[in-house]
Amino acid sequence: MQPQPPAPEGPWGEVDSATSRRLLGAAVEAFGERGFHATTTRDIARRAGLSPAGLYVHYRSKSALLGHLSRVGHAAALRLVEHALSLPGDSPRRLHALVTAFVAWHAEHHTVARIVQYELRSLDAEDAREVAAMRRRLEGLVEAEVRRGVDAGTLSTQHPHQATRAVLSLGIDVARWYSPAGRESPARLGRIYADLALRMLSAEPPAPARLDDQETV
């Protein structure tokens, strides 16, 4: 199983028919703008250049379309993480590459990422199970790398689990606020955030003056 670099041309290169691809693109736009529940199947169909009924030839239901989208999006994010963690070097290097790519992806594909990260509630039971497994796997992979770094002495944190959450939060939250109208490019944002993430995990503890917390429970 060789590490695959993330597909360059967007998250769904291999989706079956051209019409299915148009529907996925239309759904991304619509769900991204208004959210899943506020989007009508008519709106999706219209954006894809189809009649209201046309959608149902390709998808069993509106939520089946969301499910497909969510699975494809999660697979892309997971692939990107696996690729970064397969790079040579030490844990700081791999995590720097990981955050760079993870943040850049959430900025570049912020519309898809918003659906991936914020529409989990609307998934059908089966899709929800599959997606939850992918999410657990992604977080587990990153946490394992953090723990390897701590064990090797190249990273330092007393709370690997929470630090992992924090690192991923930086990337995920980008999807919430990012706008291409803003000043920074996805790539630049990725580098800035990767530097910040490494400072959180750095082996040289900056020992910030312990301030107002007497005890650390």
Added chain:
Amino acid sequence: MQPQPPAPEGPWGEVDSATSRRLLGAAVEAFGERGFHATTTRDIARRAGLSPAGLYVHYRSKSALLGHLSRVGHAAALRLVEHALSLPGDSPRRLHALVTAFVAWHAEHHTVARIVQYELRSLDAEDAREVAAMRRRLEGLVEAEVRRGVDAGTLSTQHPHQATRAVLSLGIDVARWYSPAGRESPARLGRIYADLALRMLSAEPPAPARLDDQETV
């Protein structure tokens, strides 16, 4: 204008009638569980012990109820930030207190916080304007403190704006994933995240090995 500590008993102590409060509580539960658009006015009314029509005596519309909720929630978050920034001491101390409280609030009140942070799209135009102003103010206050710290030499970052975003992201994203079923208390999570945030901004640059980014645009 003396700094007020955050109200202890939840975000809406001073809301008019008991029925209005029940409706707000019911809306928080319902919006938090299913999201604004997937929640029906019947559901809210039922949770509040009212008939479907009862809601409209107290609120003009479903979105007016969301608007009230969002304004009250944003006011609470803003108050908490203003309080932390009014504390004596240097910028690291104030920001540590800020992140501790901000994170703890997003965990403790994760249901309200989820609505505050993730249902902005569904606000009516007038509510959206008012809420956007509160959000700009909150972010501006934090960024100003970061810049003061950098100027004073007690904090260090080359990107105050992005670092501020990152610090706030840590707190905001807690509302997305936090569950009271998890192991850590809001207070403990607040302290852990505050330590992480200060490491990001620490004046002793840990100089993490500059890895794979040749240029920093």
Added chain:
DNA sequence: GTCTATAATTAGATAGAC
């Protein structure tokens, strides 16, 4: 201020021709 009843609209999904 609360209720029952209902108006007005719109949603997701299907039938059946082509």
Added chain:
DNA sequence: GTCTATCTAATTATAGAC
């Protein structure tokens, strides 16, 4: 595979009695 036409159900909100 795509269309037009439509079914069925659910939604927000209002009317008017109490």
